[in-house]
Amino acid sequence: MQILAGILSLFLLAFISISGASLAHNKNDFLECLTLQFQSFNSDSDSIHTPKNASYLSIFQSTIWNLRAASNSGQKPVIIITPYYASQIQAAIYCSKKHGIQLKVRSGGHDYEGLSYISQTPFFIVDMRNLRSISIDTKKNTAWVQTGATLGELYYTISQHSKTLAFTAGVCPTVGVGGHFSGGGYGMMSRKHGIAADHIIDAKLIDAKGKILDRESMGEDLFWAIRGGGGTSFGIVVAFKVKLIVIPETVTFFNVTRTLEQNATQLVHRWQYVADKIDDNLLLRLFLRSFNSSNGKRTIGAFFTSLYLGRVDDLLPIMQQKFPELGLVKEDCTEMPWIESTLFFAGLQGESLDVLLSRTQVSTAYSKGKSDYVTQPIPEHGLKSIWKFLEDEDENRVELQFSPYGGRINDFSESEIPFPHRSGNIFMIHYAVGWAESAESPRHINWIRRLYSFMARFVSKSPRAAYLNYRDLDIGMNNIKGNTSYRQASVWGFKYFKNNFRRLVNVKKKVDPTNFFRNEQSILPM
Structure with missing residues (x-):
């Protein structure tokens, strides 16, 4: 029996060695194929980055938005291609098919599950960063x-x-x-x-x-x-x-915060009856977070972060008529050109517009996201249960985002394009949790899955809908x-x-x- 076990062990080691050598040979053949194809198109091979290149790791990491996805990956790409021309992509497709190395394409790297830059099988990345005219x-x-x-x-x-x-x-x-x-x-x-x-x-x-x-x-x-x-x-x-x-040349931004002590539960409940039916020029987005207030007490904050395509003097009568409970006043609002509002929604207010050109986003955080669609208002007792979930997680680690539908979104049929989330939806929920250390992953992922399971009673059914961009x-x-x-x-x-x-x-x-x-x-x- 011991002799048989020894023979099996030697066979397994030999198989692993042969498989490893075969894979290495395949990678070399793939690289040679790419180089030859690039030369045939008179393309510079500087767009090909292997693990031996100093550029490889920085390019690979530069648009990884979520460290959780990267840490779960069994492999890194055998090669990264940063094409300048369509012909280089054609070459990559040809060599991928010839040598059986899977192709992944990445534009920004924000896929929540990292499917543009991770794989469990040998793969390479076509990174589109240079095709950005x-x-x-x-x-x-x-x-x-x-x-x-x-x-x-x-x-x-x-x-x-x-x-x-x-x-x-x-x-x-x-x-x-x-x-x-x-x-x-x-x-x-x-x-x-x-x-x-x-x-x-x-x-x-x-x-x-x-x-x-x-x-x-x-x-x-x-x-x-x-x-x-x-x-x-x-x-x-x-x-x-x-x-x-x-x-319009001028739009209006406002961000009004209300805590539980400031009637946040009732305001969020009322928001559900207003947000998808209010003036189409107004999008009332809502963020929900748990944090410590100025007196040190843990509370829930409802952040009404909104854009109105027009001036504040036209916005205020709409709010006073449709959502007076929020108590919006002129001092809460800021008029600006649309392009400046993009800085506010990205958390970049006060920065120069040039910051919009920055592509740097080396991540230091792990995260998990999920999504839902809501077709009937969540009752107040349901909201209070959500608050308990938010309080169960670490302060400022989680966020729920309520994004209203209605308006122009409803003007298309569900089959006009593949995106089917049209009439019948009051709002979409984006669930997000973030953390700093890989060891913390099970606890936080378990938390968001428990919340998602609890929310099944309040969201769309048959099917329970989800948004592709929140993979x-x-x-x-x-x-x-x-x-x-x-x-x-x-x-x-x-x-x-x-x-x-x-x-x-x-x-x-x-x-x-x-x-x-x-x-x-x-x-x-x-």
């Missing part, structure tokens, strides 16, 4: 935006061309255009102007065959799919053409290895896309039948 046409109110650009870069560039043009998208300036637009793109002007994906009018995409397609050549089915269905399931979107929106692998995922059934994928697919999931699967089957573009929550070609 933005071209504004003020005569036609349009812009071509490459997907490596950030929201901050887009907002800043628009502001340099016009005081009355803008774009409706999110508030974090370091978020990449590629993932944000293709997943939907909710923001502070969505009640008036819809989401980012509603304004996409053309795109440049490289498919699994390496072909460069625009709207006409890709066809309406694929063009439909990449506007809210997540672009990385279908190809690599190099650029989006978007329709810009027209706004959450807890709601279901594809198998890392082996086939995934339609039934298994539909568990998460219907939560993000409702009935649009079926059409997305059909598009995937047509444009990427071998499932070349894949991740743990990518559309499958069933």
